[in-house]
Amino acid sequence: MAEIKRRDFLGMTLGGVTAVGAIASLVAMKKTWDPLPSVVSAGFTTADVSNMKEGELSQVEWRGKPVYIIKKNKADPFNPQRDFKIGEDVFTVGIQICTHLGCIPIFHPEEKEFLCPCHGGKFTLDGINVPGTPPPRPFDIPPFKIDGTKIVFGETGAEYQKMIGKA
Amino acid sequence: MAEIRKADGLIDWLDQRLGVKKLTKVLMTEYWIPKNINFLWAMGVVLTALFTVLVVSGIFLLMYYKPDAKMAFDSVNYTIMQEVAYGWLWRHIHAVAASMIFVIIYIHMFVAIYYGSYKNGREMIWVSGMLLFVVFSAEAFSGYMLPWGQMSYWAATVITNLFGGIPFIGNDVVEWIRGNYVVADATLTRFFMLHVFLLPVVIIILIVVHFYSLRVPHVNNQYGEVLDFEAEEKKYLEGKKKESKVIPFWPVFLSKDIFVICTFMIFFFYLVCYHYDFAMDPVNFDPADSLKTPTHIYPEWYFLWSYEVLRGFFFSADLGLIAFGIAQIIFFFLPWLDRSSKVAPAHKRPAFFIWFWLIVLDLIVLTIYGKLPPEGMNIYVGFVASIAFLVLFIIVLPIITIVERKKGGVQ
Numbered sequence: 422m423a424e425i426k427r428r429d430f431l432g433m434t435l436g437g438v439t440a441v442g443a444i445a446s447l448v449a450m451k452k453t454w455d456p457l458p459s460v461v462s463a464g465f466t467t468a469d470v471s472n473m474k475e476g477e478l479s480q481v482e483w484r485g486k487p488v489y490i491i492k493k494n495k496a497d498p499f500n501p502q503r504d505f506k507i508g509e510d511v512f513t514v515g516i517q518i519c520t521h522l523g524c525i526p527i528f529h530p531e532e533k534e535f536l537c538p539c540h541g542g543k544f545t546l547d548g549i550n551v552p553g554t555p556p557p558r559p560f561d562i563p564p565f566k567i568d569g570t571k572i573v574f575g576e577t578g579a580e581y582q583k584m585i586g587k588a
Numbered sequence: 589m590a591e592i593r594k595a596d597g598l599i600d601w602l603d604q605r606l607g608v609k610k611l612t613k614v615l616m617t618e619y620w621i622p623k624n625i626n627f628l629w630a631m632g633v634v635l636t637a638l639f640t641v642l643v644v645s646g647i648f649l650l651m652y653y654k655p656d657a658k659m660a661f662d663s664v665n666y667t668i669m670q671e672v673a674y675g676w677l678w679r680h681i682h683a684v685a686a687s688m689i690f691v692i693i694y695i696h697m698f699v700a701i702y703y704g705s706y707k708n709g710r711e712m713i714w715v716s717g718m719l720l721f722v723v724f725s726a727e728a729f730s731g732y733m734l735p736w737g738q739m740s741y742w743a744a745t746v747i748t749n750l751f752g753g754i755p756f757i758g759n760d761v762v763e764w765i766r767g768n769y770v771v772a773d774a775t776l777t778r779f780f781m782l783h784v785f786l787l788p789v790v791i792i793i794l795i796v797v798h799f800y801s802l803r804v805p806h807v808n809n810q811y812g813e814v815l816d817f818e819a820e821e822k823k824y825l826e827g828k829k830k831e832s833k834v835i836p837f838w839p840v841f842l843s844k845d846i847f848v849i850c851t852f853m854i855f856f857f858y859l860v861c862y863h864y865d866f867a868m869d870p871v872n873f874d875p876a877d878s879l880k881t882p883t884h885i886y887p888e889w890y891f892l893w894s895y896e897v898l899r900g901f902f903f904s905a906d907l908g909l910i911a912f913g914i915a916q917i918i919f920f921f922l923p924w925l926d927r928s929s930k931v932a933p934a935h936k937r938p939a940f941f942i943w944f945w946l947i948v949l950d951l952i953v954l955t956i957y958g959k960l961p962p963e964g965m966n967i968y969v970g971f972v973a974s975i976a977f978l979v980l981f982i983i984v985l986p987i988i989t990i991v992e993r994k995k996g997g998v999q
Contacts, residue, residue, distance in 0.1 A: 451764070454764055454765070454767055454778065455764060455767070456763060456764075456766075456767050456768050456769070456774070457767070457774065460767075460768050460769070460772075460774070464769075480879075482879060484769040484770070485768060485769050485770035485772060485878050486769060486770055486878075487879045521905050522746045522749050522750070522905075523745045523746055523748075523749035523752075524742065524745075524746070524881040524885060525879065525880065525881040537881075538881070538883045538884060538961070539746075539881065539884065539885045539962075540899050540902070540962050541902070541962045541963065541967070553903065555899070555902060555903075555904075555905055555908075556905070557904075557905045557906065
């Protein structure tokens with residue numbers, strides 16, 4: 422073993438203390454910029470869908486983001502990855518933020534599609550990105566739970582887990 | 589300690605304590621500038637003047653601006669514009685100067701490229717200058733967000749979202765930068781801090797580094813001539829001022845610079861008083877709304893070219909992001925992409941001359957199409973121009989400069 426002199430020991434101690442201090446400061450700085458607890462805890466939104474008509478779109482705000490709820494026509498195909506049932510009615514939900522650069526696409530009921538005017542991104546009625554347009558993936562689905570005729574966003578329920586394939 | 593005598597005046601008193609006479613010599617009266625440089629070399633001093641204008645006008649805006657998501661819009665559009673005496677003037681000065689500083693930065697950059705001032709010993713001048721450009725971009729972006737209008741809000745959303753492209757941790761990084769799930773009050777206040785404190789301090793430090801980096805290799809000149817500064821300095825000090833190829837920075841050189849600043853300021857205040865609207869996007873007079881995107885989002889004109897590179901690869905967001913990332917840093921590597929080390933103006937290097945104007949043309953095309961909505965033919969023009977930008981830098985430039993070097997340098 423190499424001989425350790427008193428000065429080496431002092432140098433190593435100083436280096437160690439500095440490193441610990443620097444890392445602790447960086448952690449503190451990182452955490453200062455994290456979302457505040459009040460922001461994190463205010464993350465639940467409830468929407469009552471009992472009055473919605475078929476083919477209609479309604480919007481709620483969840484964590485500052487627009488979330489759409491569409492009650493699908495009976496004739497539309499059922500997509501188990503994007504749709505769920507409340508009773509006999511079929512609904513589809515998603516965060517209406519373009520997965521390309523975060524703009525908010527506009528829903529066109531006649532064409533049954535979402536169009537993002539910023540970069541020409543398109544999504545189908547089910548919120549799936551149309552190939553050849555910029556968005557790389559479908560609209561994100563917010564975690565939700567069904568409570569009678571209400572949808573509670575921010576909580577994870579059985580339907581949500583089934584849709585994302587984790588049930 | 590040096591011996592302190594009774595001073596024969598204020599200057600002498602200061603000189604004994606701070607060495608002000610020596611300092612004046614080093615910084616001004618014996619800092620040598622080549623004679624054969626044209627007015628394009630005055631852009632650096634114009635930038636210094638503009639930055640000062642921005643700091644002063646910014647200080648006056650800062651006194652009434654409220655960095656709060658609920659109050660920011662009105663503090664700008666009502667308090668500053670309507671109530672504060674001459675508040676409109678400070679705002680227009682600040683906005684026009686922010687735009688004009690990019691005009692001058694681009695001229696400054698392209699003068700350096702044209703005359704090869706980034707090469708052969710002057711690499712640090714170029715790199716520190718490019719760092720300044722990047723920090724100025726961050727400064728402009730963080731300031732653009734503060735009025736909290738629709739365009740501010742969505743520009744902030746789009747730009748912060750770019751960090752979502754980082755593999756694995758992207759979404760967490762975006763939420764961390766915003767301090768919320770969306771751009772919100774926390775985002776505004778931290779960008780306010782960046783805009784009024786941290787970034788200006790970084791800019792000031794970088795300006796000092798940029799100026800210092802100029803001192804050792806000295807300023808380039810119109811012919812790319814290598815001057816023996818010590819010999820030329822000696823001639824000048826001996827009184828052979830005509831023979832010497834250099835002049836002192838103060839007062840000889842600066843007198844010409846000050847003339848350029850004066851001319852520029854006439855133009856600048858003409859813009860401030862009569863055409864300030866070019867620096868004010870009409871969409872930004874709608875208050876920010878997190879649930880409604882303006883139909884067409886675009887950045888200020890000085891970012892349009894890189895914005896177009898970002899969306900030029902319309903079929904793949906990832907490719908676009910990679911190309912955008914490359915476009916942001918590619919200029920830094922110019923001294924090493926140009927494989928011919930001889931310094932000469934572009935008109936003495938035929939292939940490089942064509943390359944230079946192609947890049948300028950391509951950037952103009954990217955800028956124009958960056959503003960147009962991405963429809964029909966536009967996306968293909970944008971795609972070709974984005975590809976051309978990358979190819980010109982990464983492939984064409986090294987090739988033509990290697991060929992030039994093999995031919996034995998410039999003609």
